[in-house]
Amino acid sequence: MKSLADLKVSEKGIIKSFSDEALSVKLIEMGCLPGSEIELNFAAPFNGPLAVKVAGYHLSLRKEEARSVTLED
Amino acid sequence: MSDQSKPKIALVGNPNSGKSTLFNLLTGLSQKTGNFPGVTVDKKTGTFKLLDGRIAEVTDLPGTYSIYPKTLDEQIVQEVFLDRTHSHHPDMAIVVTDATNLKRNLLLFTQIRDLGIPCVLVLNMFDIVQLRKVKIDLRGLSIDLGVKVLATNSHSGDGVQALKKIVSQALISSKRPFYDTYHLASKTIDAIKESFDLTENYRAYQYAQQTERLTFLSESQKEEIREIKKENNFYDLPTQSQETIGRYQLISDIVDRNTIQPSDSNKRTISEKIDRIVTHQVFGYAVFLGLLFLIFQSIFAWAEGPMDIIEGSISQFGSWVKSSLPAGVVNDLITDGIIAGLAGVLVFIPQIAILFAFISLLEESGYMARAVFLMDKLMRKFGLNGKSVVPLISGMACAIPAIMATRNIESWKDRLITIFVTPFMSCSARLPVYTILIGLVVPEDHLFGVFNIQGLVLMGLYLLGFLAAVVSAIGMKYMLKVKERSYFVMELPDYKLPQWKNVLLTIYSKSKTFAVEAGKVIIAISIILWVLASYGSGNNFKNAEEIVRSELPQTASQEQYEIALSAHRLEYSYAGRFGKAIEPMIKPLGYDWKIGIALITSFAAREVFVGTMSTIYSIGASDDDEVSIREKLRQEVDPETGEPVYTMALGFSLMVFYAFAMQCMSTLAIVYRETKGWKWPLIQMVYMTAVAYLSALVTYNIF
Known part of the structure; x- marks a missing residue:
């Protein structure tokens, strides 16, 4: 299963589901809706947080948090 | 519903929606800051005149993405709207949105609307929408959402008058929910x-x-x-x-x-281009360090001129007061006690202003979020959180707002560690202490002809504070056994040109708060200190004149006699006794009883050091000798050895002590409030004082 953490820089994916319920509520509020397009913009050095483009703006989240976001294959 | 003659309006919206700028435009200088009842959330209220002459009271609520709070600050938004008996429950809400990101911004709007609060929707930053050639049908939006919709540009102030007009009319709440x-x-x-x-x-x-x-x-x-x-x-x-x-x-x-949407909407924006550099593996950190370096250099270089002017004029003012008032106790109290103490506060307003200018520029421009993003991984190694960067950087201005800024950290453990270590960051109150000591013992030279050595030492002290914070955080990380998740879901706002008005307002209000708050403490302490240093009991104080005369040789001049007399009086005054009492304890650090007095008074607030020194040495020196405090310290000679007291070793030992010690009652009070108990502030005070003492001891013995 492909997750948001597997995206390469400038690669896009479609959000399918979330594996972490508590975190998913927050992500959904921030506009990461199932079915929406998400693009990895850049990553902080040393496996730091990721910056993604979603719903027309930029959002950052940690790599392990990104792992809980499953993408469509 | 409250009194209709003075309607209450809540200004609410996402973070980065330009809400506060709009608030400044609406209320101008009528705004007041305070706390929400029962909680320490910053509350900004202001008033403005409606078209029909009524005065509306506006509250600027903390920015939030939804009615479900994630942090303590956001909690207040939910309380104000859900608790109909709350003293700030609004009669209507102005919901401010960033028009360039309408979908996400509308979520909060629909929630507030469905609570039955009459509201108006403001599409802010509409100029950027137009610049990007996006067309928004305001009329259609208004019909579909069932509320009045208005476009504003808080940069230019366009639309603000129209907004005042809309809220002057009675807004009605929508009967049918947007989403049931x-x-x-x-x-x-x-x-x-x-x-x-x-x-x-x-x-x-x-x-x-x-x-x-x-x-x-x-x-x-x-x-x-x-x-x-x-x-x-x-x-x-x-x-x-x-x-x-x-x-x-x-x-x-x-x-x-x-x-x-225009057809070319997928083009890379300027923000994305800037981010390529600012978040780069190498350049990103270079930019971050470069900015910090720039801040320190400018604090020292730019502030010097204004500081000299302030110091000079206060000293002139002091002499003028001294000569125009009749000589006596009141004259001494005003000039040696109050004016000398106050000079210590006023003189470092330029440095505070510069520091807050930088911090507010970093916040306004959107860079602060990148610093958080870049530092998260590193910070987590130390048991902190990327979001700890903001408190730690603000801590260089003042620990009090910094500790309040930890409210944005969702995880309690991360937050507690940040609160615990933030006071190690060198705050602006340490600056005057550093400034005076560096000026005293570090030569005014340049390294490689470019870097001001005094500036480098100052930067070293800031680094020292930062290291202490980091090392303590690592220790806390292993000692605190709390299993709790920490999240890091954060918007990276587009870069914006800072609004000079907002920056200036921040500088003004922070400098004013500092001068007033610190000023109150310092004046009080200066007066107490002056009394303690001018009066005493016992034979040695009462018969000072005879004792000094008998000790001095017959050939001594009148001037020598007076200097010896005032020094003798100070030594046997109440303050001198306190200093002497703790002298055995601080002797290993190289301090004498005069510094002991300053250490005692500094426990209230560290910036009192300079005021105390001014007071002590003004009393100790002869009256017409109005040299600056720095000169007085330089001239201070050890009565036993005849060597200058302020050697390199003593100077650095004192600087290190002030870098680490918890000498701020206000910080302890805020930690007490934020951690809801005396446990953490007490641990913090004992720990920081121990670190300060040991490090000063080591420093004194190295030199």
Whole structure:
């Protein structure tokens, strides 16, 4: 299963589901809706947080948090 | 509903929506800052005149993405809207949105609307929308959302008059909800509506969703809601997801129907281009360090001129007062006590202003979020959080707002560690102490002809504070056994040109708060100190004149006699006794009893050091000798050895002590409030003092 953490820089994916319920509520509020397009913009050095483009703006989240976001294959 | 003659308006919106700028435009200089009742959340209120002459009171609520709070600051938004008896429960809400990101911004709007609060929707930053050639149909939006919609540009102030006009008319609340949550939990909603006499479905639904967070409900009321939820199988998280997704679907349809995007909307924006550099593996950190370096260099270089002017004019003012008032006790108290003490505060306003200017520029421009992003991984190694960067950087200005800024950290453990280590960051109150000591013992030279050595030493002291913070955080990370998740979901706002008005307002209000708050403490302490240093008991004080005369050789001049007399008096005054009492303890660090007095008074607030030194040495010196405090310290000679007191070793030992010691009652008070108990502030004080003492001891012995 492909997750948001597997995206390469400038690669896009479609959000399918979330594996972490508590975190998913927050992500959904921030506009990461199932079915929406998400693009990895850049990553902080040393496996730091990721910056993604979603719903027309930029959002950052940690790599392990990104792992809980499953993408469509 | 409150008194209609003075309507209460809440200004609410997402972070980075330009809400505060709009607030400044609406209220201008009528704004006041304070706290919400019962909690220490910063509250900004202001007033403005409606078209019909009534005065409206506006409250600028903390920025939030939804009615479900994630942090303590956001909690207040939910309370103000849900608790109808709250003193700030608004008659209407101005919901401010960033028009360039309408969908996400509308989520909060629909929630507030569904609570039955009359509201007006403001599409802010409309100029950027137009610049990007996006077309938004305001009329269509207004019809679909069922409220008045207005475009503003808080940069230029366009639309503000129109907004005042709209809120002057009575706004009505929408009867039909935008998104009806009834189908998600019909039985729960019905039962709560009946028990609590509520009209709106969404209000009842919120009682069910946020039962534990609603502070205005009694324990028995909460128990009742828990029962209702249990009976009807209400689960909060899955229902909340459904609600949010449902709202977004409606919002998305409406926004798509009413906007036309230009064909080239996928072009890289300027923000994205800047981010390529600012978040780069190498350049990113270089930019971050470069900025910090720039801040320190400018604090020292730019502030020097204004500081000299302030120091000079106060000293002139002091002499003028001294010569124009009749000589005597009152004259001495005013000039040696109050003016000398006050000079210590006023003189470092330029440095505070520069520091706050930088911090507010970094916040305004959007860079601070990148610093948080870049530092998260590193910070987590130390048991901190990327979001600890903001408190730590603000801590270089003042620990009090910095500790309050930790409220944005969702995880309690991360937050506690940040609170614990933030006072190690060199705050602006340490600056005058550093400034005076560096000026005293570090030569005014340049390294490689470019870097001001004094500036480098100052930067070293800041680094020292930072290292102490980091090392302590690592220790805390292993000692605190709390299993709690920390999240890091954060918006990276587009870069913006800072608004000079906002920056200037910040500089003004922070400098003023500092001068007033620190000034009060310092004047009080200066007066007490002056009394303690001018009076004493016992034979040695009472018969000072005879004792000094008998000790001095017959050939001594009148001037020598007076200097010896005042030194003798100070030594046997109450203050001198206190200093002497702790002298054995501080002797190993190289300090004498005069510094001992300063250490004691510094426990209230460290910036008192300079005022105390001024007071002590003004009393000790002869009257007409109005040299600056720095000169007085330089001239100070050890009575036993005849060597200058302020050697390199003593100077650095003192600097290190002040770098680490917890010498700020206000910080202790704020830690007490934020951690809800005396445990942490006490541990913090004992720990920091121990670190300060040991490090000063080591430093003194190295030199």
